[in-house]
Amino acid sequence: MSDADALVIGAGPAGLACAAMLGKQGLGTTILEKAATVGSVWRRHYDRLHLHTDRGHSALPGLPMPRDYPRYPSRAQVVAYLETYAERFGLQPQFGSTARTIRRADGAWHVDTGTRMWSAPVVVIATGWADFPHVPSWPGQADYTGEVIHSSAYRHAGPYAGKRVLVVGFGNSGGEIALDLAEAGVDVSLAVRSPVCILPRELLGLPILTWAVAQARLPPGLADALNAPAIRLAVGNTERLGLTKAAKGPRRMIAEDQKIPLLDVGTLARIREGSIKVRGGIERFLPHGVIFSPSLATGGKAMTEPFEAVILATGFRPDLRPLLPDTPEVLDEHGRPRVTGRPSGAPGLFFCGQHPSPTGQLREIGIEAERIARAVGTPAR
Numbered sequence: 001m002s003d004a005d006a007l008v009i010g011a012g013p014a015g016l017a018c019a020a021m022l023g024k025q026g027l028g029t030t031i032l033e034k035a036a037t038v039g040s041v042w043r044r045h046y047d048r049l050h051l052h053t054d055r056g057h058s059a060l061p062g063l064p065m066p067r068d069y070p071r072y073p074s075r076a077q078v079v080a081y082l083e084t085y086a087e088r089f090g091l092q093p094q095f096g097s098t099a100r101t102i103r104r105a106d107g108a109w110h111v112d113t114g115t116r117m118w119s120a121p122v123v124v125i126a127t128g129w130a131d132f133p134h135v136p137s138w139p140g141q142a143d144y145t146g147e148v149i150h151s152s153a154y155r156h157a158g159p160y161a162g163k164r165v166l167v168v169g170f171g172n173s174g175g176e177i178a179l180d181l182a183e184a185g186v187d188v189s190l191a192v193r194s195p196v197c198i199l200p201r202e203l204l205g206l207p208i209l210t211w212a213v214a215q216a217r218l219p220p221g222l223a224d225a226l227n228a229p230a231i232r233l234a235v236g237n238t239e240r241l242g243l244t245k246a247a248k249g250p251r252r253m254i255a256e257d258q259k260i261p262l263l264d265v266g267t268l269a270r271i272r273e274g275s276i277k278v279r280g281g282i283e284r285f286l287p288h289g290v291i292f293s294p295s296l297a298t299g300g301k302a303m304t305e306p307f308e309a310v311i312l313a314t315g316f317r318p319d320l321r322p323l324l325p326d327t328p329e330v331l332d333e334h335g336r337p338r339v340t341g342r343p344s345g346a347p348g349l350f351f352c353g354q355h356p357s358p359t360g361q362l363r364e365i366g367i368e369a370e371r372i373a374r375a376v377g378t379p380a381r
Helices: 013-024 038-046 077-086 172-183 208-214 220-235 250-257 269-273 360-375
Strands: 004-007 029-033 101-105 108-112 119-122 122-125 149-150 165-167 187-193 197-202 261-264 276-279 281-285 289-292 303-306 309-312 349-351
Touching: 004 013, 004 108, 004 119, 013 029, 013 122, 013 360, 029 119, 029 149, 029 197, 038 077, 038 309, 101 269, 108 122, 165 172, 165 220, 172 261, 172 276, 197 289, 220 250, 261 269, 269 276
Parallel strands: 004 029, 004 122, 122 349, 149 309, 165 187, 165 309, 187 276, 197 261
Antiparallel strands: 101 108, 108 119, 281 289, 289 303
16 A cells, blocks of 8 residues: 655755645655755755855746845755745655665555655655765875865865865865865865866856756757857956866756856956966875876976865765666666656656756756656546
């Protein structure tokens, strides 16, 4: 016997949006959330974080963000919005319920949380990827005497006052954490191994997402070619800063590599003025610092520098194979869903918000949630 018409795994933006839209279809839906609150990942983000996408394109279906929010809401405002969203749609997740395995038997999906088994004909996995930090290692790292943390554990610059800090990686988290440290007067460097793709947060006075939405139907390569002159003018020459430009434009990078370009919120200005230093990739650790590989930033030479702390802004690599041990066909070779926001190929199993979107992750989550609800349809009574 089923416990609900549908089970939703996760009470972040994707889980809340899916549960709300399934509810509008008349389905009795239960949300299973391992934390004690909605939006738990957003509560853990670093203090200075603001949405990189504008308020008008970031609301979940059925509830606009408050008009008194700024164009780019803060972390705390997003959390408050998610709480309001749950209240508006009467969503009451089962907190403290960690989905361990999801298996299909007897025409239903069975979710084992360790304390009980939940069953339903429909399951939506909306866990996101923030629980899968990618933590690489380098030669000599075991002998390093400083602190090494992943960016998911970073909160603010306070603990790093008076220290030399290295931020590894130049994605959105790395760029903004380096900016946060620089604004606090911390001696900070960025280790940038790969070519980078950088976008202004706004272009010609409009949020960059407005342009992406308007061009959503264009082939990625064509959109990149049309936008390149204006982006180049807005961003400037980054090679002079020691940053090698990526061969692909932002739309192709997202479509082909599932990588999100950096939306610059002030990091480039700090690099230009010298309060954020650019270095190459890490070659190896030393007891009190690192050796950088030769790079454009170091004039083609290897460089050794001391650091008392290293923050790894090296991203996340979700792997759902342990969660779905009997359904490998819906996942790729890395354990990521092959399809998100549509039928997965396994009856009654859906994923939401699992792939990067060029038109904004929260906006895409809303679109996927509505699409999933339509695909499930109304329950037979």
